[in-house]
Amino acid sequence: MINQSAEYLKESEQISKEQAAEPVKTTEQSSGQTAGPKPGNASPGARRYGLFGVSAYPERQGMEEEQRQSMSRWAGGVILFLMAGVMALLLMAGSGSKGLTVTFDSQGGSEAAVQSVPFGGTVEEPDPVARPGYVMKGWSVTPDGSQPWDFDQDTVTEALTLYAVWEADPG
Amino acid sequence: MKNPVNALKQTSERYKTLDAKDRKKFWIDGLLNNAIYIILVIFLIYTYMKNSNIASASSAVNLLNLVAANLPMALGIGGCIVLTGTDLSAGRVVGLTGAISASLLQATTYINKFYADMGEVPIIAVILLAMLIGGVVGLVNGFFVAKFQLHPFIVTLATQLIVYGACLLYYMSNGNNGQPISGLSDKYTNFVKGTILPKIGGQSIPNYVIYALIVLAIMWFIWNKTPFGKNMFAVGSNPEAAKVSGVNVFLTTVMVHTLAGITYGYTGFIDAARIASNTANSGQNYESDAIAACVIGGVSFVGGTGTIGGVVLGVVLLRIIFVCLNYLAIDQNLQYIIKGAIILLACSIDMRKYLTKK
Incomplete structure (x- = not known):
């Protein structure tokens, strides 16, 4: 071809x-x-x-042959310099990064601690939160509970806030 | 295809015959020519040490999706680079065609519908319209480049601005007031993001991966099996010689740019559903990724060289690097700097190969 x-x-x-x-x-x-x-x-x-x-x-x-060689040597130097620079940036940024922040909004209930989760990782289910007169239904990506979060399956790809979903306790 | 084992054997045979000075040169050349691959391996190892989630099925499928989303555009721009040109309008064309696709394919029940009174539009009509709009922009690019021998850098810079202006006006029109266009119809979302393939490791593969494969096959055919593809390489390598041997340089140049425009239109259509919420800044800087991928994949600015396989490789390599940066949760701003450095690096490698070539 x-x-x-x-x-x-x-x-x-x-x-x-x-x-x-x-x-x-x-x-x-x-x-x-x-x-x-x-x-x-x-x-x-x-x-x-x-x-x-x-x-x-x-x-x-x-x-000229001389000019060509000089340019190619320069190119070689630039390649090494950029390689080193990219690596240095990677190491510098990589060692400083702490992963993605997952915050919990209990929407009137007791507080849950902020977690730092690596990209692609799962969120650890926080200790149960309590709200007098309500029953906890679970955590959700949206405040209205339309997208429930599955702690076993769902992975984190950006910093996010999870909202507690409550239902009024009939008893 | 070359057999990698045999190639390795040949290299080691050749290495034995070299003297000390040539051996040193062999290693230096190896290091410099493969700088991108070395960086890639170090990135992967370092990322795995920091965040082992990268070695998972979901990460592999994520990579596949990103490659599928970025490949068609890189294939389009690759043609322009073969002609020693470039195309800066790509990202903005994606933004405009994405906005048009999204506004035409909103759910009929959505409250803030862009065209409130319009019923359902067939998907096939919208994808054709998006490709048509992209193609027209490409045609304009190609006309100015071919007719006046203007450098594509200038021409596509101008069309980039024009298209961006049109895109902003489109977002302001119909009482939309610059709001993001979302609430896409299920049919459209399913067409792009739905899945008909079996799951891999519990991860579903979206349909646009299949479409990307189709685009890849079409572009491979165009580049390698049609007179147009051969003319493209002839013009890119030596326009004078091509003209003398009867190639229509004008038509070839216009067609390369038009084809590129069509791939941007297609990308706009796919991206609108992939990203789901479209703003006037959608598609921004897409061309830089595509150009970088082409250069990494060996589509040289020298002109006349490049293969479809190389473009695919370039897109995959670049995406792996960005996936690593994501998994390291590196600041988005820093990612731009790394991206820029990698483009310069790829150009330097290409330039060095070009200069040392006998």
Whole structure:
């Protein structure tokens, strides 16, 4: 699949070399349209400029060997520097992070302690909270109790507050 | 495909023949060219030490979902990068098409409905509309790039602003006053997030993973099996030569950008349901992730090089790094810095490979 296109490219480069050997109007015109490569730098048929008259990368063909080596050494240094930087950031931030905070809003009942849960972890069910005249129905992500929290199954992916759901005690 | 065991054997054979100086070069090259992979392994080990939840079925499925959500867009931008260009409008197009998809597919019972009097709209019409809008933006990009040989950086920067403005106006229109668009219809949510696949380790896999696979297959076919795909690589590698050998450079460039736009429209449609609550900032900076993934995956800014497999690999690698950052509960602000550093790193590796290539 890739080989096919590679062959195709070779073919097209071949054609351009042939064309460049004998000056043809089309190449003349198009190189005039773009910013115009410096004469004598690029070998015939070599890629001169990108599609847009500006190349994202420097022209390899027209570059002195010394300059190329110096640039590649710089690139190597930058790679090592960025690698070290990313690792340092990771270690620094990773050692400081305490996980995601899960707070409990007992909605009128007794307090439950805040928990710090790692991403993807489960919340430990807090000690039962009490509210006179009410029966605890469970904990929920929403204050109205529409999304009950399953302490065995549900995992934490962001800091959240769990709300106690109460039902009036008939007795 | 190369057999990895044989490749390893060949490398070790070659290594034996090297002298001391070349061996040193071999290790340095190995370290620098594989910097991303080394970082990835260290990230994974460190994250596992800190939070062992990462080695779970839910984390694997989460990774799969994120890859599926980000892949189509990266495949689209990959084409622009093959042409030595780029596309900065991607994220905002996702925002706009997402807003339009969400507003058309709200539940009929929802109180703050964007189009209050409108009945149910067929999902297929909305997905086509989203892709059409994305495609039109891409067409505009492609026209300016191909006709005036403007650098896509400038063109797509302009369309990015235009699309963002249109998106903000859309949120302000119909009395919505910039409120998030939510309350999506069950049909739409099920179409995207519902599941028809069997569960893996108790985790359900959403449908958009299947759609991403379909998009992947289509893009693979376009890149590798159609004349258009071959022309794309020819134009990216040497536009002069391509022109001489009869390739329509104008049409190819326009088509690459249009195709990219279509993938953003598709991503907008999927993302609106995936995220469920859409604001004008939805899709912001998506292009940076996609460009980073392409560069990591070996779609070089040199032009004319890149494979679909590489883009997939790049998206997976980048997502694993971000999943690690999530599992470490690292501050969102710091994640941007790490993301930027990784883009620079990937470009430096690419540049170094390009310079040292014989």
